[in-house]
Amino acid sequence: MHLPARSLARNAFPAATRFSRVVRLTRSFAAVAPGAPPPQATTPYEVFDRQAKRRQRDRAATRDGGEKSRVTDYLRAEVAERMFERFEDLRNPPSQILDLSSSSGHLSKLLTTLESTKNIRMLDMSEKSLWRDTDDQFDVLSPFKVTPRRTVVDEEHLLEAVDENSQDCIVSNMGLHWVNDLPGVLKQIQRALKPDGVFMGSMIGGDSLFELRTALQLAEQERSGGISPRISPMADPSDASNLMGRAGFSLLTVDVEDVKISYPSIWELMEDLRDMGESNAILGRRPFIKRDLLLAADAIYKEMNGLEDGTVPATYSIIFLIGWKPAPSQPKPLPRGSGKTSLKDVL
Numbered sequence: 168m169h170l171p172a173r174s175l176a177r178n179a180f181p182a183a184t185r186f187s188r189v190v191r192l193t194r195s196f197a198a199v200a201p202g203a204p205p206p207q208a209t210t211p212y213e214v215f216d217r218q219a220k221r222r223q224r225d226r227a228a229t230r231d232g233g234e235k236s237r238v239t240d241y242l243r244a245e246v247a248e249r250m251f252e253r254f255e256d257l258r259n260p261p262s263q264i265l266d267l268s269s270s271s272g273h274l275s276k277l278l279t280t281l282e283s284t285k286n287i288r289m290l291d292m293s294e295k296s297l298w299r300d301t302d303d304q305f306d307v308l309s310p311f312k313v314t315p316r317r318t319v320v321d322e323e324h325l326l327e328a329v330d331e332n333s334q335d336c337i338v339s340n341m342g343l344h345w346v347n348d349l350p351g352v353l354k355q356i357q358r359a360l361k362p363d364g365v366f367m368g369s370m371i372g373g374d375s376l377f378e379l380r381t382a383l384q385l386a387e388q389e390r391s392g393g394i395s396p397r398i399s400p401m402a403d404p405s406d407a408s409n410l411m412g413r414a415g416f417s418l419l420t421v422d423v424e425d426v427k428i429s430y431p432s433i434w435e436l437m438e439d440l441r442d443m444g445e446s447n448a449i450l451g452r453r454p455f456i457k458r459d460l461l462l463a464a465d466a467i468y469k470e471m472n473g474l475e476d477g478t479v480p481a482t483y484s485i486i487f488l489i490g491w492k493p494a495p496s497q498p499k500p501l502p503r504g505s506g507k508t509s510l511k512d513v514l
Contacts, residue, residue, distance in 0.1 A: 268342020416490025
């Protein structure tokens with residue numbers, strides 16, 4: 168099923184017309200990046216090379232003056248709109264919002280269009296991504312002239328930039344899948360919120376890019392007799408609720424939606440992942456992929472997943488998280504055994 172076109176006034180992100188990408192709703196993820204081998208992990212929580220990820224996102228935001236990055240905004244923009252729809256469902260939308268892992272402000276641009284929004288602060292580890300778009304590009308969308316403040320902050324050290332019990336609302340759009348200690352970061356988010364404050368986040372997880380993962384693994388097994396870490400590990404949706412609960416959130420909502428995008432071939436997919444700043448950043452990754460391996464992977468990709476129109480699909484599984492910091496005013500479940508209606512009578 169094809170997604171309907173989004174209006175510029177609502178989304179502020181025109182659909183990308185380069186190649187033949189088609190966004191579809193169904194039920195995410197990084198690929199390759201050149202560079203020197205990264206250092207090995209120094210703590211049990213280190214899976215990703217955070218400095219390499221910062222450099223990748225800085226380069227993506229400045230390549231061709233930022234135009235490459237803007238062409239590949241389609242995924243973050245789509246997920247930002249789905250988060251915005253969830254935000255609009257809040258009974259009392261908060262006026263003060265902290266946008267963590269904001270990138271270039273895809274979600275912040277939408278939030279500035281709400282009358283309830285009075286102040287937004289954007290935080291991101293990549294300075295180039297954070298400042299890719301000028302203040303004018305926010306002001307022109309907001310009838311209320313809300314211009315976000317921007318601060319360069321590593322998500323893993325949130326409490327170095329904000330005080331505990333200081334935030335009404337924290338949102339995070341497509342950034343948490345690159346943190347090493349996800350339970351620790353969620354705990355910092357919970358501590359930064361005021362009582363009854365809300366956290367809303369989205370992250371790539373599950374079996375995202377399983378088509379690309381399978382093609383690369385089969386091609387490498389055939390060519391070299393082994394498999395290298397080409398795509399980052401991702402959180403499982405079934406564990407997301409447990410992680411939120413461990414971090415101290417209440418009234419949890421966790422759901423998963425898939426975004427399926429068509430590409431002409433594996434080459435355009437991997438080029439777009441690079442221009443999104445979503446290239447592989449696993450510690451111990453191979454610095455490059457040989458051309459013959461990519462040729463083999465492209466052939467396998469098309470054979471296993473090719474569509475009738477000659478394109479290949481890539482599936483991004485997006486996990487949406489909503490949780491509240493506990494407060495005395497929140498509704499609480501009744502004690503076990505206090506029910507007065509028999510399930511047998513209902514059935």
